[in-house]
Amino acid sequence: MPHDFMGWFWRRRGALRDIVLYILAFKGELTGAQIIDEIERWSFGFWRPSPGSIYPLLDDLEEEGLIKISRIDGVKKYYSLTEEGKRAIGLIGGINPPPPPPSPFNIDEFVSAARYIIDNWDKIPQEDKEKIRRILNDLIKVVG
Template identity: 40%
Template sequence: MRAAILKLLAERPMHGYEMIQEIAERTQDLWKPSPGSVYPTLQLLVDEGLLVATESEGSKKLFELTDEGRVAVEKIETAPWDEITEGADPGQVNIRAAVGQLFGAVRQAAFAANSEQQQRIIDIVNNARREIYQILGESE
């Protein structure tokens, strides 16, 4: 977590939530850190003098590197997202991307579809789940 935060902030100041989104995007959703791991790490880095936090947009904190933080970033040879995606199975990445897109469409339908359309969508999702289990049950 520490290396990822430092590498991101070497590019530009960011809010904690932005960092979570950036890491997820750069790892093709293979790693989406939780706020419970990001925010304590940010506070630790502030305490160590590697980051400073300034208030912006209401109560959001904007984090940026100090001079000591820039020195620490230079010691990181490989960005964590490069290590994570390097050995990733393309099939797994493609499945995760497809599921993410499906989830986005279903989430939108929850708000935009009428009750009859919602039922049709539920039927499609339930059928897809059954078909996936059928595929997994096939012998190799």
């Protein structure tokens, strides 16, 4: 498994577009910042897209008629799916219904990630090892 595999998976060509549409389908009206937060949550913290990738994409999706600015609150723009956007991801017409949103926690994925870390500790970059140590210390404080 390459370093940052999950980040690669989420960033692959075209995935971000679909992810944004699905998030808007499940969560409803969101700002660009809220979309970024949701992507980070859905990827279990493996990837947080930059504003430089989200906001141009939101502009493109709006131009294509897949999303719209549903309201503006001060400087915040709230985006939602249009009927065309719903059709594009299969919410209308029953074609390709979107998968359910991921659970905020999946024990099997946690165990798999832990086993991967154990099996590949010597290959993990030092910076990532420090992150792992910090979260492990936090986890030990919580579970004892």
